[in-house]
Amino acid sequence: MVYSREKHLAYMNKYYYKHREERRPGRREYYKNFRRKLKFDVSKHYGSRCACCGETNINLLTIHHIDGRHEKIKLEDKHSGIYIWSWLRRHNYPKDFQLLCFNCNCSIKHHLKQYCTVHHPELYDCSKPPRKTHYFRFQRLGFQKRRQEVINHYGNKCKCCGESHLEFLTIDHIQHSHQILVQNLYGERLYRYLIRNNFPSGYQVLCWNCNVLKTNLNNELCYVHHPEIYDSKPSQIILKGEEIK
Numbered sequence: 128m129v130y131s132r133e134k135h136l137a138y139m140n141k142y143y144y145k146h147r148e149e150r151r152p153g154r155r156e157y158y159k160n161f162r163r164k165l166k167f168d169v170s171k172h173y174g175s176r177c178a179c180c181g182e183t184n185i186n187l188l189t190i191h192h193i194d195g196r197h198e199k200i201k202l203e204d205k206h207s208g209i210y211i212w213s214w215l216r217r218h219n220y221p222k223d224f225q226l227l228c229f230n231c232n233c234s235i236k237h238h239l240k241q242y243c244t245v246h247h248p249e250l251y252d253c254s255k256p257p258r259k260t261h262y263f264r265f266q267r268l269g270f271q272k273r274r275q276e277v278i279n280h281y282g283n284k285c286k287c288c289g290e291s292h293l294e295f296l297t298i299d300h301i302q303h304s305h306q307i308l309v310q311n312l313y314g315e316r317l318y319r320y321l322i323r324n325n326f327p328s329g330y331q332v333l334c335w336n337c338n339v340l341k342t343n344l345n346n347e348l349c350y351v352h353h354p355e356i357y358d359s360k361p362s363q364i365i366l367k368g369e370e371i372k
């Protein structure tokens with residue numbers, strides 16, 4: 128039989144579609160392991176802990192570009208989610224990146240600062256009057272006041288881990304996170320909405336760490352602090368000492 132490239136490709140194509148469904152679980156497993164290993168490798172290179180507060184739980188760590196935006200990554204148009212982790216590995220772990228936990232990462236108030244306001248207040252000179260940036264405009268308009276009012280009302284600390292620094296806290300829509308996106312209800316709009324509606328139930332205070340880790344929307348608390356309320360371990364969670372294949 129004479130080898131024909133067209134025939135071969137046609138056969139491969141047919142084979143792929145015929146077996147696609149049965150191979151799907153294997154593929155999913157492969158990518159799950161790939162992501163876990165990637166995250167593990169990269170965080171090891173960057174010290175395995177939050178550069179600001181020292182948090183070592185790998186599930187709470189994210190990549191922070193020390194000097195501002197991810198210009199280099201933007202060039203390749205892959206700058207979010209898992210891509211940044213693989214980008215770092217491909218580029219042999221460039222120096223101007225660090226690991227931060229979600230709490231520290233979300234409370235950096237200036238893109239040129241390396242650490243958060245809670246653990247390194249000395250980096251933030253509060254004696255100067257606020258400049259007219261977007262952030263301070265919101266602050267002047269009572270954004271901080273509304274935020275404080277809402278968070279006070281819903282309990283003043285993270286319901287999951289007890290974190291009480293205001294900078295680390297956020298409002299979590301307990302069951303219908305999707306609805307928030309649909310209605311564009313977050314930040315300023317969410318605070319206004321909650322105050323206007325006299326603090327409806329269904330919301331709670333979580334810190335950024337627990338909010339990110341609340342991987343299952345049916346549960347109110349995160350897996351790391353409250354594994355007992357989960358039926359099974361969410362696939363993206365990596366436990367201490369767990370073997371990475």
Ligand SMILES: [Zn+2]
Pocket residue numbers: 177178179180181182227228229230231232
């Ligand atoms: Zn931290």
Ligand SMILES: [Zn+2]
Pocket residue numbers: 179180230231242243244245246247
């Ligand atoms: Zn910090």
Ligand SMILES: [Zn+2]
Pocket residue numbers: 285286287288289290333334335336337338
């Ligand atoms: Zn928390």
Ligand SMILES: [Zn+2]
Pocket residue numbers: 287288336337340348349350351352353
């Ligand atoms: Zn938690």
